[in-house]
Amino acid sequence: MHSKNLGKLPILLVDDEAQLLHSASLVLRSAGFAEVLTLDDSRTVLALLASRSIGVIVLDLTMPHLSGQDLLEQIAAEYPEIPVIMMTATNDLQIAVQCMRCGASDYLLKPVEQNCLVAAVRRAVEASILRTEFLLLKDRLLTNSPHEPSGFSDIVTQSPAMFAIFRYIEAIAASPQPVLITGETGAGKELIARALHHVSGRAGDLVAVNVAGLDDTLFSDTLFGHAKGSFTGAERARDGLIASTGEGTLFLDEIGDLSIASQVKLLRLLQDGSFYPIGADRPRQSRARIIVATHCDVRRQVEVGAFRKDLYFRLRTHHIQLPPLRERREDLPQLTLHFVEKAAESLGKPAPSVPPALFQWLHNYSFPGNIRELEGMAFDAVARSQGAVLSLQSFKEVITDVVPVHADGNAPNGQTISAGNFPQRLPTLKEAEDALISQALQRAQGNQGVAAGLLGISRQALNKRLIRRDGESF
Numbered sequence: 001m002h003s004k005n006l007g008k009l010p011i012l013l014v015d016d017e018a019q020l021l022h023s024a025s026l027v028l029r030s031a032g033f034a035e036v037l038t039l040d041d042s043r044t045v046l047a048l049l050a051s052r053s054i055g056v057i058v059l060d061l062t063m064p065h066l067s068g069q070d071l072l073e074q075i076a077a078e079y080p081e082i083p084v085i086m087m088t089a090t091n092d093l094q095i096a097v098q099c100m101r102c103g104a105s106d107y108l109l110k111p112v113e114q115n116c117l118v119a120a121v122r123r124a125v126e127a128s129i130l131r132t133e134f135l136l137l138k139d140r141l142l143t144n145s146p147h148e149p150s151g152f153s154d155i156v157t158q159s160p161a162m163f164a165i166f167r168y169i170e171a172i173a174a175s176p177q178p179v180l181i182t183g184e185t186g187a188g189k190e191l192i193a194r195a196l197h198h199v200s201g202r203a204g205d206l207v208a209v210n211v212a213g214l215d216d217t218l219f220s221d222t223l224f225g226h227a228k229g230s231f232t233g234a235e236r237a238r239d240g241l242i243a244s245t246g247e248g249t250l251f252l253d254e255i256g257d258l259s260i261a262s263q264v265k266l267l268r269l270l271q272d273g274s275f276y277p278i279g280a281d282r283p284r285q286s287r288a289r290i291i292v293a294t295h296c297d298v299r300r301q302v303e304v305g306a307f308r309k310d311l312y313f314r315l316r317t318h319h320i321q322l323p324p325l326r327e328r329r330e331d332l333p334q335l336t337l338h339f340v341e342k343a344a345e346s347l348g349k350p351a352p353s354v355p356p357a358l359f360q361w362l363h364n365y366s367f368p369g370n371i372r373e374l375e376g377m378a379f380d381a382v383a384r385s386q387g388a389v390l391s392l393q394s395f396k397e398v399i400t401d402v403v404p405v406h407a408d409g410n411a412p413n414g415q416t417i418s419a420g421n422f423p424q425r426l427p428t429l430k431e432a433e434d435a436l437i438s439q440a441l442q443r444a445q446g447n448q449g450v451a452a453g454l455l456g457i458s459r460q461a462l463n464k465r466l467i468r469r470d471g472e473s474f
Contacts, residue, residue, distance in 0.1 A: 012058070015063070016041075046074060054079075057082055069098065162331075166195075173196055178317060179292070179318040180317075180320070184322075189322060190208060190251065196249075197249040204245055205249075209223075225238045225277040226279055227279035234278075253292075255292040256295070260308065270290060270314050325373075325374065326366050332362050332374075352387065440454045
């Protein structure tokens with residue numbers, strides 16, 4: 001069973017008390033469960049299960065003809081994927097243990113409080129969805145490429161790490177649970193959110209909003225809307241983004257900057273799908289899928305009290321950690337060509353050819369701005385290009401600007417130059433120079449022009465040093 005259908009399957013109530021069936025059915029329907037079926041004869045349950053799919057069964061323990069415990073054993077044997085919640089008026093621990101051993105997912109005592117019934121059914125549905133997603137994920141991870149490549153057509157990559165993310169997305173796409181996307185600025189988090197929405201096949205659109213800088217009032221009005229007269233100037237009621245998203249996907253970017261007050265409201269929305277427009281006294285129900293993204297270390301924010309722990313664990317039911325561009329350098333050639341062609345089309349000029357030396361330059365750059373920075377560099381180079389071959393000058397200006405060591409001793413690639421990096425005997429200047437030249441040539445894959453740029457000297461100066469070094473070695 002595909003996981004996106006599990007939350008829409010009917011709930012089956014089985015009890016010989018007609019009044020209980022009626023009241024429990026009303027409670028579940030008012031809680032958002034669209035279809036609730038009832039049976040007052042336990043002997044008819046298996047025939048129903050054979051004819052249609054059921055999401056959760058709530059089963060009375062003591063019934064005439066066929067007891068709930070006997071029926072539980074048959075259901076567990078023939079339909080183990082269906083969660084069964086047992087109900088009984090008998091507070092007997094031994095019977096409860098026996099039911100759980102036979103496969104019951106929960107055990108409720110009569111008279112059952114409405115909140116307890118709704119919570120038990122909701123837990124059972126969510127557990128069933130997660131179980132199905134686990135099986136799907138296991139199947140996806142055994143393959144090396146996504147099952148639906150068209151869903152990821154906007155993402156340019158040949159990285160195994162990204163393909164693993166694609167397979168994970170396919171496994172969780174249909175889940176109604178929230179998704180947390182983390183990664184550095186410019187790594188492509190919104191592209192991943194759009195791919196996730198596309199693969200999910202949800203009926204509505206993806207609606208994206210950046211929540212950074214929104215105070216609690218603006219956040220509430222933007223997402224939840226307001227009632228007429230709820231504040232000065234509210235001359236008419238207005239739906240927020242949650243309502244307008246419908247059954248689509250709401251993407252909240254920069255969630256790490258959300259205020260604590262707004263986090264509380266988002267947590268309520270995620271817990272039971274309910275929200276209050278500003279000035280409204282009745283809650284509304286959301287059918288939207290929530291995806292959030294941030295460049296922040298959310299776990300660290302939880303530790304310092306800037307982000308609610310309960311919201312964090314609710315959000316990271318599904319978690320996608322995007323690798324930075326420096327960890328997927330195999331994508332540099334493909335991405336560069338893609339952005340050069342895109343920039344040329346945007347500027348209305350022929351796309352210049354890209355010299356191979358550019359890829360060697362880019363390979364030695366850390367890309368603190370990630371893919372967004374590479375796109376900007378390519379656009380600037382194409383805009384400045386006057387010939388058929390793309391000039392490297394604009395790229396060199398960016399890359400060589402960060403080659404010198406910072407005042408704190410940190411090099412741009414994260415390495416540190418200090419006396420502690422040397423062995424007990426300091427190398428001579430000649431030894432240090434030879435080592436730097438060898439390292440630069442290795443990083444430039446033998447290209448002397450690129451190596452000279454990495455060393456901050458001219459190609460002629462590097463050539464003289466190579467001649468001198470090779471002559472002395474000879």
